Amino acid sequence: MANNPNFKTAALEKISHLEYFKIAVSVDCVIFGYLDKDLKVLLIQSDLEEFSGLNSLLGDLVRPDEDLDAASYRILKERTDLDDVFLQQVHTFGKVNRHPSGRVVTTAYYSLININSHKLKIIDNDLNWHSVKNIRKLAFDHKEILETCLAHLQQEVMETPVVHNLMPEKFSLRELQEVYEAILASPLDRRNFRKKIAVKQWLQDLNEMEDNVSHRPGKLYKFKPKYLKNGFSRKS
Amino acid sequence: MANNPNFKTAALEKISHLEYFKIAVSVDCVIFGYLDKDLKVLLIQSDLEEFSGLNSLLGDLVRPDEDLDAASYRILKERTDLDDVFLQQVHTFGKVNRHPSGRVVTTAYYSLININSHKLKIIDNDLNWHSVKNIRKLAFDHKEILETCLAHLQQEVMETPVVHNLMPEKFSLRELQEVYEAILASPLDRRNFRKKIAVKQWLQDLNEMEDNVSHRPGKLYKFKPKYLKNGFSRKS
DNA sequence: ATTTAATGTGTATAAAATACACATTAGTTA
DNA sequence: TAACTAATGTGTATTTTATACACATTAAAT
Numbered sequence: 001m002a003n004n005p006n007f008k009t010a011a012l013e014k015i016s017h018l019e020y021f022k023i024a025v026s027v028d029c030v031i032f033g034y035l036d037k038d039l040k041v042l043l044i045q046s047d048l049e050e051f052s053g054l055n056s057l058l059g060d061l062v063r064p065d066e067d068l069d070a071a072s073y074r075i076l077k078e079r080t081d082l083d084d085v086f087l088q089q090v091h092t093f094g095k096v097n098r099h100p101s102g103r104v105v106t107t108a109y110y111s112l113i114n115i116n117s118h119k120l121k122i123i124d125n126d127l128n129w130h131s132v133k134n135i136r137k138l139a140f141d142h143k144e145i146l147e148t149c150l151a152h153l154q155q156e157v158m159e160t161p162v163v164h165n166l167m168p169e170k171f172s173l174r175e176l177q178e179v180y181e182a183i184l185a186s187p188l189d190r191r192n193f194r195k196k197i198a199v200k201q202w203l204q205d206l207n208e209m210e211d212n213v214s215h216r217p218g219k220l221y222k223f224k225p226k227y228l229k230n231g232f233s234r235k236s
Numbered sequence: 237m238a239n240n241p242n243f244k245t246a247a248l249e250k251i252s253h254l255e256y257f258k259i260a261v262s263v264d265c266v267i268f269g270y271l272d273k274d275l276k277v278l279l280i281q282s283d284l285e286e287f288s289g290l291n292s293l294l295g296d297l298v299r300p301d302e303d304l305d306a307a308s309y310r311i312l313k314e315r316t317d318l319d320d321v322f323l324q325q326v327h328t329f330g331k332v333n334r335h336p337s338g339r340v341v342t343t344a345y346y347s348l349i350n351i352n353s354h355k356l357k358i359i360d361n362d363l364n365w366h367s368v369k370n371i372r373k374l375a376f377d378h379k380e381i382l383e384t385c386l387a388h389l390q391q392e393v394m395e396t397p398v399v400h401n402l403m404p405e406k407f408s409l410r411e412l413q414e415v416y417e418a419i420l421a422s423p424l425d426r427r428n429f430r431k432k433i434a435v436k437q438w439l440q441d442l443n444e445m446e447d448n449v450s451h452r453p454g455k456l457y458k459f460k461p462k463y464l465k466n467g468f469s470r471k472s
Numbered sequence: 473a474t475t476t477a478a479t480g481t482g483t484a485t486a487a488a489a490t491a492c493a494c495a496t497t498a499g500t501t502a
Numbered sequence: 503t504a505a506c507t508a509a510t511g512t513g514t515a516t517t518t519t520a521t522a523c524a525c526a527t528t529a530a531a532t
Binding site: 451454 | 476477478479480481482
Binding site: 425427428431432435449450451452453 | 519520521522523527528529530531
């Protein structure tokens with residue numbers, strides 16, 4: 001059931017025909033990635049007739065014996081096979097008619113993963129990375145959920161070292177700046193950016209130089225190990 | 237049913253005996269007030285045996301035909317008769333065993349209300365204001381919910397004019413500062429506080445003076461009308 | 473008239489954010 | 503091998519924001 005993309009719809013139809021209708025609980029994951037100087041989000045083709053042709057976020061019903069956080073973790077694991085993911089709860093969306101098959105309250109999480117270092121489990125070619133800036137319309141209220149999570153990420157990114165989840169182990173300051181520019185959707189001054197990052201002391205100078213660049217190579221850095229732990233947010 | 241304090245328990249017992257157990261959805265409201273230079277929170281005596289003697293937040297199951305935001309609004313309205321309340325969603329708590337009667341995922345909201353200008357609907361003397369700083373133990377995971385919401389309020393308070401919900405229409409800068417000190421649980425420098433507030437331009441000088449004080453009276457201010465709207469958060 | 477308990481106000485200093493330019497380096501190409 | 507290209511690496515001046523701190527003034531109470 002876990003790997004059946006039709007699980008959500010099927011379960012909802014059953015629920016919505018029960019005499020005493022109750023509220024279903026789901027989680028939706030806004031999974032951000034970074035590729036080609038561009039912030040991406042992982043979307044799946046909607047399996048609902050109402051939304052045919054539209055993409056939606058990855059989500060699923062929460063199981064009765066599963067913590068809310070654990071459900072979002074499961075969804076990520078199913079699709080990316082990642083164990084040690086960064087996941088953070090953002091907001092819960094609970095309008096009565098937000099789901100056409102019945103009443104579903106959904107809690108949105110966002111996640112950051114390194115696209116290159118993990119293969120997706122693509123089933124039926126339904127799952128793909130999309131440029132965040134090109135997304136116009138999504139199924140359900142998922143556009144709003146995406147925007148909420150993006151705003152949240154933009155706020156978080158200069159305060160905490162969450163970006164490390166999008167970076168390779170070793171990277172130059174230019175590469176790091178490009179990730180920030182993609183997330184914030186605005187260019188940054190190189191000298192001021194470097195000053196800000198230096199103040200945070202998140203990085204370790206590797207005393208190695210870039211390679212494979214057709215210009216003067218930059219120094220390579222990595223995040224200090226103490227900033228690499230993800231874990232869950234404490235609450236669930 | 238809405239005004240029956242046993243509603244929550246009764247409904248949950250019914251749910252938990254259904255063959256196909258599903259997840260119940262509730263909201264819990266952290267209702268902050270301000271009195272005697274002290275930040276208060278509105279608590280109700282828990283009606284569960286497991287938590288006898290303990291207080292809990294005001295909460296209720298969300299009805300199938302009710303938006304999530306609307307549920308929190310209803311709970312406030314039932315108990316305070318306030319229509320135009322400030323309410324903001326903070327976090328959703330969804331551990332499997334957080335509720336002893338069954339699986340309940342709850343979304344926490346916080347609210348700020350002016351204690352003096354509204355009578356509570358106290359039923360059976362079960363509902364009371366408590367000093368936030370004195371609270372040791374609450375039913376369920378409500379202590380954690382309270383702490384999460386308090387942290388959220390503390391963050392919000394210097395950025396947005398939410399405090400107006402705790403203030404009388406007219407107030408002196410000293411009174412305003414006392415509210416900030418109660419929320420932040422730390423003393424503030426008077427000159428710097430006034431400078432910060434002045435920069436925000438939230439206040440209107442009323443050209444009136446305090447009264448009924450046994451010392452030099454201060455000027456009175458009010459929040460500019462455009463900062464008084466509450467409404468709901470846009471999402472639900 | 474004196475005491476009390478507050479109000480109202482400004483400046484100096486430190487810290488943080490911003491704007492901005494040039495010499496250096498390695499690879500590529502003519 | 504010289505010149506070109508496209509990047510790296512770096513510092514200072516300016517503005518803005520945050521902080522620390524003290525004294526004359528006012529109205530009421532005694």
